[in-house]
Amino acid sequence: MADEANRQFAGLSDTAGEEDEFSTLDEPVKETILRDLRAVGSKFIHVLYPKRSSVLLRDWDLWGPLLLCVTLALLLQGGAADKEDQGGPQFAEVFVIVWFGSIIITLNSKLLGGTISFFQSLCVLGYCIMPLTAAMAVCRIVLVGGSGTVSFIVRLVVVTASFGWSTFASTAFLADNQPPGRKSLVVYPVFLFYFVIGWMVLTFSPSQ
């Protein structure tokens, strides 16, 4: 019973369980950081193998989305975006697209009568960017080898697969909380969001 109570409180790091520690102020800093890292890591694993579980929803946090967004924005730099006249996304543009897009999708699903809370939805959408960030890293490695037709086809396949994975993972978490008859209305904006991010990843061209 005490374990159950502790598990329920896992996402709220400053409330105590029923064990001897009543405050987490006295623990070493390494413990605090490792606990949050373990929570983020477990959510990454849930995105990798999306089943219908409520871990992402129950213990939401925004560290993972922030980390993924910064990584994606950094990986999209260093391309043709360095010159002013080229049209790659700037760091701030990636941030705005990811966060503003997530907020609009969350508002949309709440207006359509969803039961998920605002930050839970932001958490799910942010974590499900992980496959696209991994695809971006793979694309950059492939582009080191050259940017001909073969590399384009490889990148296209990788980006398409990770876009499908992101959409599937996020709908596995989000679609259950919608009233029936409106599920596609909620899923379509998520599809559009990941499609736009996938296009940004695919059209990244390195400076030569």
Added chain:
Amino acid sequence: MASTNDPFQFQEFEEAGNLLEANRDATTISIEDDDMPERQRNAAGFTPDVDDEDPHASDDKTELLSGQKKNAPFWTFEYYQRFFDIETHHVKERIIGSMLPWPGKNFIHVHLRRNPDLYGPFWICTTLVFALAISGNFSNFLLNLGKPDHKYSPQFGKVTIAATAIFSYAWFVPLALWGCLLWRNNKIMNLVSYSFMEIVCVYGYSLAIYIPAVVLWIIPFEWLRWCSIVVALCLSGSVLVMTFWPAVREDHPKVIAAIMSAIVLLNILLAVGCKAYFFSKPEAALSPAPSAALELTKAPSAT
């Protein structure tokens, strides 16, 4: 409540469903607005088969009952939730209705039925913005595919420009039209008047036909692009004209002509402007090549 031991435990929504499964005859309260008019109608003694015979008669009842809904002030969330009260099949019907105009079937009367939504216009406009930017980029890429000196750039700045153009068309033109119709209504009593949200809704859904047209513009044949523009213009223009015809029918003929031609002209302007800005003509891409060839022939002759 037997499953949990701590009364201060934060309960999640899934547990309510589990509790209900465990104890099926527990009393439940369902708060669904769409069921209520039906129940009230049945309770008031109207037999269901009367409603089935004449679906339009139920509009009167739903109007009376919807008048009982409280009007939330515009700064609350509930006010905007009113405009998202639709199902997937409604959106599908409205999109198809906007692409296939039928003479005599007014879009607002047939499809909206006093339930304008903001979901359709907003997401159709957003999809059109991205479709325009991505298709334009892709068609430029295809045009410049063989050239070694051309550097591909994704050109994200164009997304902002596309968004500004399309969203201002979808919001300011309905605003102007609504103001115009309101002004004419003061002078001449019209039987038909549309609310601002209904006009926004019609304009939003009328842009839906442009999404497949924009994707078709990727193919770099000018005749195909002009064909698809003309078809899309005819379809969306006729939907708009047939929708607004009853609202201006009783007016002075010059005013009718002015309003109708303004609607059609702005539509044409949007379509042609987007095509010209985002999609360059295949001939324009070829013209730098002859001038480069001329320069090459001039250089050896100069030496």
